[in-house]
Amino acid sequence: xxxxxxxxxxxxxxxxxxxxxxxxxxxxxxxxxxxxxxxxxxxxxxxxxxxxxxxxxxxxxxxxxxxxxxxxxxxxxxxxxxxxxxxxxxxxxxxxxxxxxxxxxxxxxxxxxxxxxxxxxxxxxxxxxxxxxxxxxxxxxxxxxxxxxxxxxxxxxxxxxxxxxxxxxxxxxxxxxxxxxxxxxxxxxxxxxxxxxxxxxxxxxxxxxxxxxxxxxxxxxxxxxxxxxxxxxxxxxxxxxxxxxxxxxxxxxxxxxxxxxxxxxxxxxxxxxxxxxxxxxxxxxxxxxxxxxxxxxxxxxxxxxxxxxxxx
Numbered sequence: 001x002x003x004x005x006x007x008x009x010x011x012x013x014x015x016x017x018x019x020x021x022x023x024x025x026x027x028x029x030x031x032x033x034x035x036x037x038x039x040x041x042x043x044x045x046x047x048x049x050x051x052x053x054x055x056x057x058x059x060x061x062x063x064x065x066x067x068x069x070x071x072x073x074x075x076x077x078x079x080x081x082x083x084x085x086x087x088x089x090x091x092x093x094x095x096x097x098x099x100x101x102x103x104x105x106x107x108x109x110x111x112x113x114x115x116x117x118x119x120x121x122x123x124x125x126x127x128x129x130x131x132x133x134x135x136x137x138x139x140x141x142x143x144x145x146x147x148x149x150x151x152x153x154x155x156x157x158x159x160x161x162x163x164x165x166x167x168x169x170x171x172x173x174x175x176x177x178x179x180x181x182x183x184x185x186x187x188x189x190x191x192x193x194x195x196x197x198x199x200x201x202x203x204x205x206x207x208x209x210x211x212x213x214x215x216x217x218x219x220x221x222x223x224x225x226x227x228x229x230x231x232x233x234x235x236x237x238x239x240x241x242x243x244x245x246x247x248x249x250x251x252x253x254x255x256x257x258x259x260x261x262x263x264x265x266x267x268x269x270x271x272x273x274x275x276x277x278x279x280x281x282x283x284x285x286x287x288x289x290x291x292x293x294x295x296x297x298x299x300x301x302x303x304x305x306x307x308x309x310x311x312x
Contacts, residue, residue, distance in 0.1 A: 002183045002187040004104065004186075005028055007080055008029055008031070008086050009032075009034070011050070020058075023060075034090075083104050084106070085105075107182060108140075118146035121205065123164055126167070133156070137151075151194070156170055216262040216276050218277050222276075223274075224252050235248065254279060262310055264309055269295075
């Protein structure tokens, strides 16, 4: 446990894991900055970020500025006087006045093995690209996008059928543990600073809506990686007999036939095998528009899919 005054900045469940680790380790969290509350659902109910829920659980002061620009939180920084700022998936770039405020700087927990996958969607991109290994890096933040000196990193393997949701959860836990070690070593003056090799850098851009569409003319591995790389969220989608549908839980299947990509090769209670440009994919769970996610068995029983159905 360090004695540093910590200001935490984060929003989703990936960040909540790190905040919870700080709380359970007895760290001195003087404040938590998170995203604004959102209106969700048909009843437009106000919902808090996972980080805000966690902060309230442990009694940490919560702040939700609309912007950080133009010195918006200068007074807050002076009031809280943090020794270090910890940033985990906050969602906004930090201006220089924030980066330069704390004595020990700003530290980020990033979901990749930097300098690979700098940017907004490192975990999704690793799965979409079919990587077998990824990891998490703690780093000193700098003005550029994920360009600061690295402190520690730890790698994990990615299973060939593992979804981004599973990888996300494991990296969140790994990152939280690495953060505790990072803070202790920074306070004790033994944390390393390893410059990134910009020549090896790759960019992990935000997932755009157009990217969620499945192109069955591609080889089955590409289709499979798209499905698992967007599962459970935002979910890859196609059209099933002309109606929008989201696809989950896929595997690559051998197929040497000549059916048009998107055609059904085999359909039974175990799943639907769909022809691709090369080989085929088996999909076990589908969410039709306006429905909950259903097993292929339920879709067959509900007559929402037949051997003559087409995915496009």
